[in-house]
Amino acid sequence: MSKAAASTNIESLLKETRVFKPAKEFAAEAHVRSMAQYKKLWTESVKNPDKFWKKQAEAELVWQKPFTRVLQWKEPFAKWFTGGRLNVSANCLDRWLDSGISNKAALIWEGEPATDGKPGEERVLTYKQLHREVSRFANVLKRNGIQKGDRIIIYLPMVPEAAIAMLACTRIGAVHSVVFGGFSAQSVADRIQDSGAKMVITADGGYRRGAVVPLKKNVDDALKLHDAAGQSLTKTIEKVIVLRRCANEVHMAEGRDVWWHRELDYVSDICAAEKMDSEAPLFILYTSGSTGKPKGILHTTAGYLLGTKLTSRYVFDLKLEDVYWCTADVGWVTGHSYIVYGPLANGATALMYEGAPNWPEPDRFWRIIQKYGVTILYTAPTAIRAFMKWGDEWPKKHDLSSLRLLGSVGEPINPEAWMWYHTVIGGGRCPIVDTWWQTETGSIMITPLPGATPTKPGTATLPFFGILPEVVDEQGKAVPKNSGGKLVVRKPWPSMLRGIWGDNERYKQTYWSEVKGSYFTGDGCRQDKDGYFWIVGRIDDVLNVAGHRIGTAEVESALVSHPNVAEAAVVGRPDELKGQALVCFVTLKTGVKATPELKNELRNHIGKEIGPVAKPDEVRFAEALPKTRSGKIMRRLLKQIASGLEVKGDTTTLEDLSVIAKLASGEE
Ligand code: WT7
Numbered sequence: 001m002s003k004a005a006a007s008t009n010i011e012s013l014l015k016e017t018r019v020f021k022p023a024k025e026f027a028a029e030a031h032v033r034s035m036a037q038y039k040k041l042w043t044e045s046v047k048n049p050d051k052f053w054k055k056q057a058e059a060e061l062v063w064q065k066p067f068t069r070v071l072q073w074k075e076p077f078a079k080w081f082t083g084g085r086l087n088v089s090a091n092c093l094d095r096w097l098d099s100g101i102s103n104k105a106a107l108i109w110e111g112e113p114a115t116d117g118k119p120g121e122e123r124v125l126t127y128k129q130l131h132r133e134v135s136r137f138a139n140v141l142k143r144n145g146i147q148k149g150d151r152i153i154i155y156l157p158m159v160p161e162a163a164i165a166m167l168a169c170t171r172i173g174a175v176h177s178v179v180f181g182g183f184s185a186q187s188v189a190d191r192i193q194d195s196g197a198k199m200v201i202t203a204d205g206g207y208r209r210g211a212v213v214p215l216k217k218n219v220d221d222a223l224k225l226h227d228a229a230g231q232s233l234t235k236t237i238e239k240v241i242v243l244r245r246c247a248n249e250v251h252m253a254e255g256r257d258v259w260w261h262r263e264l265d266y267v268s269d270i271c272a273a274e275k276m277d278s279e280a281p282l283f284i285l286y287t288s289g290s291t292g293k294p295k296g297i298l299h300t301t302a303g304y305l306l307g308t309k310l311t312s313r314y315v316f317d318l319k320l321e322d323v324y325w326c327t328a329d330v331g332w333v334t335g336h337s338y339i340v341y342g343p344l345a346n347g348a349t350a351l352m353y354e355g356a357p358n359w360p361e362p363d364r365f366w367r368i369i370q371k372y373g374v375t376i377l378y379t380a381p382t383a384i385r386a387f388m389k390w391g392d393e394w395p396k397k398h399d400l401s402s403l404r405l406l407g408s409v410g411e412p413i414n415p416e417a418w419m420w421y422h423t424v425i426g427g428g429r430c431p432i433v434d435t436w437w438q439t440e441t442g443s444i445m446i447t448p449l450p451g452a453t454p455t456k457p458g459t460a461t462l463p464f465f466g467i468l469p470e471v472v473d474e475q476g477k478a479v480p481k482n483s484g485g486k487l488v489v490r491k492p493w494p495s496m497l498r499g500i501w502g503d504n505e506r507y508k509q510t511y512w513s514e515v516k517g518s519y520f521t522g523d524g525c526r527q528d529k530d531g532y533f534w535i536v537g538r539i540d541d542v543l544n545v546a547g548h549r550i551g552t553a554e555v556e557s558a559l560v561s562h563p564n565v566a567e568a569a570v571v572g573r574p575d576e577l578k579g580q581a582l583v584c585f586v587t588l589k590t591g592v593k594a595t596p597e598l599k600n601e602l603r604n605h606i607g608k609e610i611g612p613v614a615k616p617d618e619v620r621f622a623e624a625l626p627k628t629r630s631g632k633i634m635r636r637l638l639k640q641i642a643s644g645l646e647v648k649g650d651t652t653t654l655e656d657l658s659v660i661a662k663l664a665s666g667e668e
Contacts, residue, residue: 016415016456016457016458016459017456018415018419018456018457019454019455019456020422020431020432020454020455020456020457021454022431022450022451022452022453022454023429023431026404026431026450026451027451027452028451029451030317030449030450030451030452031313031314031317031449031451032314032449032451032452033451033452034451034452035452035453035454037452038449038452038453038462041465042462042463042464042465045465045466046466046467046468046491049070049071049466049491050070050071052465052466053070053071053080053306053466053494054070056306056310057070057081057084057302057306057494060306060309060310060345061086061091061302061305061306061309062086062090062091062094062095063084063085063086064085064086064087064090064273064275065083065084065085065086065275066083066084067081067082067083067084067278067302068082068083068084069081069082069083071492073492075512075517076507076508076511076512076519077498077499078303078492078496078498079278079279080278080279080300080302080303080494081278081279081302081303081306081494082278082279083278084277084278084302085275085276085277085278086275086276086278086301086302086305087170087171087273087274087275087276088167088170088171088276088282088301088305088341089134089138089167089168089170089171089273090171090273091305091309091345092167092340092341092344092345093106093127093130093131093134093167093344094131094273096127096347097127097128097131099347101127101320101347102126102127102128103126103127103128104126104127104320104347104349105124105125105126105349106125106126106127106129106130106344106349106350107123107124107125107130107160107163107349107350107351107352108122108123108124108323108349108350108351108352108372109121109122109123109124109125109159109160109351109352109353109354110122110351110352110353110354110368110371110372111123111159111207111354111355112207112208112209112210112354112355112356112359113355113359113360113364114210120354120355123160125160127347130160130163130164130167130344132269133160133164134164134167134168134171134271135168135171135269135270135271136264136267136268136269136271137161137164137165137168137260137264138168138169138171138172138271139267139268139269139271140168140241140260140263140264140266140267141168141169141172141174141199142172142271143263143266143267144199144238144239144241144258144263145198145199145238145239146172146174146198146199147172147173147174148172148173148174148274148276148280149173149174149175149280149281150174150175150197150198150199151174151175151176151177151195151196151197151198151284152165152169152174152175152176152177152197152198152199152200152201153176153177153178153179153188153191153192153195153197153199153200153201154166154169154176154177154178154179154200154201154202155178155179155181155183155188155200155201155202155215155218155219156178156181156201156202156203156206156215156243156330157181157203157205157206157207157208157213157215157245157354158181158206158329158330158352158353158354158355159203159206159243159245159354160352161203161243161260162178162330163330163339163340163352165201166178166283166330166336166340167340167344169283170276170282170301171271171273171274172271172274173274173276173280175195175281175282175283175284176282176283176284177191177195177197177283177284177285177286177296178283178285178330178331178335178336179191179286179331180329180331180332180629180630181206181213181215181329181331182208182213182329182331182629183331183629184218185218185219185221185222185225186222186225187294188200188218188219188222189222189223189225189233189234190233190294191286191294191296192222192233192234192236192237193227193233193234193236194286194294194296194501194502195284195296195501196236197236197237198236198237198238198239199237199238199239199240199241200219200222200223200237200239200240200241201240201241201243201260202215202216202218202219202240202241202242202243203215203216203242203243203244203245203246204216204242204243204244204245204246204247204248204249204250205245205246205248205250206245206246206354207245207246207354207355208355208356209355209356209359210359210360212246212248214248214250216240216242216250216251217250217251219240220251220253222234223237223240237256238256239256239257239258240253240256240257240258241257241258241259241260241263242257242258242259242260243259243260243261244259244260244261276301277301278300278301278302278303279300279301279302279498280300280301281298281299281300281301281498282299282300282301282304282305283298283299283336284296284297284298284299284501285297285299285332285333285336285439287333287439287440288628295500295503295506295510296500296501296502296503297333297439297440297497297500297501298497298498298499298500298501299442299495299497299498300498302494303442303493303494303495303496304337304341304442304443304494304495305341305345306494306495307337307442307443307493307494307495308337308338308341308342308345308442308443308495309341309342309345309346310443310464310465311337311342311443311444311447311464312337312338312342312343312345312346312348313346314449314464314465315407315433315435315444315447315448315449315450315464316376316378316405316407316433316450317376317405317449317450317451318343318346318348318376320347320348320349321375322348322349322375322376323349323351323372323373323374323375323376323402324343324348324349324350324351324374324375324376324378325350325351325353325368325369325372325374325376325377325378326338326339326343326350326378326379326407327353327357327365327377327378327379327380327383328378328379328380328409328630329629329630330352331629332439332630333438333439333442334378334409334410337442337443338378339352342443351368351372351374353368357383357386357387358386358390361394362387362390362391362394363394363395363397363398365377365379365387366394366395366397366398366400367398369398369400369402369403370398370399370400370402373402374402374403375402375403375404375405376403376404376405376406376407377403377405377406377407377425378406378407378408378409379407379408379409380408380409380410380411380630380631381408381410381411381412381413381414381417381631382410382411382567382627382631382632383631384408384413384417384420384421385414385417385560385566385567386566387420387425388416388417388420388566388589389566389567389587389589389590390590391590392424395424395425396424400425400427401427403425403426403427403430404429404430405430405431405433405450406421406422406425406426406430406431406432406433407432407433407434407435408421408432408433408434408435409434409435409436409437409444410630410631410632411553411631411632412458412534412535412536412537412553412557413434413457413458414458414553414556414557414560414561415457415458415557415561416557416560416561417560418432418434418457418458419457422457431448431450431451431455432448432455433447433448433449433450433455434447434448434455434458434459434460434461435447435460436460436533436535438521439497440496440497440511441489441493441495441496441497442495442496442497443464443495444464445463445464445467445469445489445493446460446461446462446463446464446467446469446533447460447461447462447464448460448461448462456532458534458557459528459532459533459534460532460533460535461532461533462531462532462533463533466491466493466494467489467491467493468489468490468491469487469488469489469490469521469533470487470488470489470490470518471483471484471485471486471487471488471525471526471527471533472485472486472488472515472518473485473486476488476515476516476517476518481527481528481529481531482526482527482528482529483526484524484525484526484536484549484551485524485525485526486514486515486520486521486523486524486525486539487521487523487524487525487533487535488514488515488518488519488520488521489518489519489521490517490518490519492519496519497511522538522539522540523535523536523537523538523539524536524537524538524539524542524551535553536551536552536553536554537551537552537553537554538552541571541635543570543571543572543580543582544572544579544580545572545578545579545580545581545582545613545614546577546578546579546613547579548613548614550582550613550614552569552570552571552635554610554614555568555570555582555584555606555610555614555616556568556569556570556584558605558606558609558610558614559584559586559602559605559606561605561609562601562602562605563589564588564589564592564598565586565587565588565589565602566587566588566589566590567586567587567625568584568585568586568587569584569585569625569633569635569638570582570583570584570585570616571583571585571635571638571639571642572639572642573617573618573639573642573643574643575617581617581618582614582615582616582617582618583616583617583618583619583620583638583642584602584606584616584618584619584620585620585622585625585638585642585663586602586619586620586621586622587621587622587623587624587625588621594621599619599621602616602619603615603616603619618642620642620663622659622662622663623659623662624656624659624662625638625659626638626656626659626660626663627656627659637660638663641660641663641664647660647664
């Protein structure tokens, strides 16, 4: 390959050949039962998207006023189901009241276990109860001056009130922006400023591994922050509603701060669901951009609801009797789409857990699965790798036979972790749905359908209905099968982001200028001979080593396939000779000794698994890798460390700052 050609292609070097077909018994009961059925539906959906989406929107959603047009598309701005009116909370709650399931559990909540070893609290909210709580709290919002279109920051721990607050906002047409409870006062202030929010809904505190996170105190601090010119960042805030959770001491500012439980005394439990325009803003969710300043991803009402409802049902093969558990925090889009909106719109039973996976012991998840008879588990590769590291004895202590389906999301799942998930957690019987999507896409885009799609460890497989992804080169032309390129989406879809809050220019620049006429995902990808999509990592992370463009995800995957390795991150460091040199940061499994021999062994292992071009120039052992609270490795920081630079830029999303100090000092 010539050097010029090489620099436009991402080489995909990992080859995975194992195939797992859906079991006959599973397929027989599934919503989609064969590849033929999937292919027929998918082909229809992309050939005639208007017809497909019209039919789905009419069948799935409850409309207060029917829509008149399916899609108005003026690139890059989409309007779906215009003319229609509907309410998200009514679609998630009211619609189930007169059905046979009004007294079925909508949310099952398990609290964090107490420090003295007592099990966590439990709460179950039926559809009827959840409807009542949402209506009451919606009245509290109104009582505190909230009107249609106002923005509200929700900064709560993982308690049912987080879902109640979100749904209450949608009931009256307020726009929520959930800020993850692990974020700092500064992050809260930045999001208030950018969204112009009028209210913060928070709690006195939240429990995390036995300690109390002082949420209200963080809000107080946020409300005092100023920018460099001395301007308050948060002057739009009029009210703060405080949930009592930990009974820790808090300061209540007279006239501004009110208690959630006190407010409930003043309101009725009837609140009509506002008739919202299909395109009315539903929520803003901030996601970190590569430059540091978070982007406020905007989602709207009808399209988002339809996307999350359909994918929840088809991807998780969701049935009324399932106990479905998505382990994400509601502060991430996964929690929005797959704890709250998607499951409830299907009348499902969703489990919500407040605490950490290894508190008080590393078997917390497996205990919960046994206790509630969880049938569907949706979690992230970073968690799966942590469980592998902690050892098989923890899941083996518990009866996991209720599980029938497993899901993965957040980053490419390396085949090693996939196989472990399949055998140790799934007992070899549960299909795995590796779901590719983004905060921006609103709902799952590339995924197996568990009763239809043969899966291969490490690939999210094929597109969901109505989704037309493609792998393209620098010119935006589709690349041949098995070569790498940029992943784009060719057609608009209902749950796509509608923009970046307050910044149309950045929206155009980021997503619609890289590849003409297509949505640019930012991910590198390859399609195999069966058309399966293999994500090779973020384009920004692709390395160019002596003219070879190598995706970080593949090298990391090869490293993790070594029996001694728990987790790995691969970055580039400028290199005079090769352009970039490959540096690997590796954490070892518990009990494994970090030796120079092992470094060499790992280099050779990569050479064997991928090829000599990918042999790293340096392997560094680390106690832990710098990660965001959602488990994404912060490669930007590792790059700086690998190049011997001082770590600069935004570290507010980093989970544990001490990790950086240790890495930089070269401590092993
Ligand atoms: C990015 C989006 C999707 C909700 C949670 C993360 C990566 C996500 C997969 C997957 C390979 C994946 C991509 C994507 N990603 N899922 N199944 N296989 N990569 O949302 O924070 O917006 O991140 O996560 O790089 O672009 P997000």
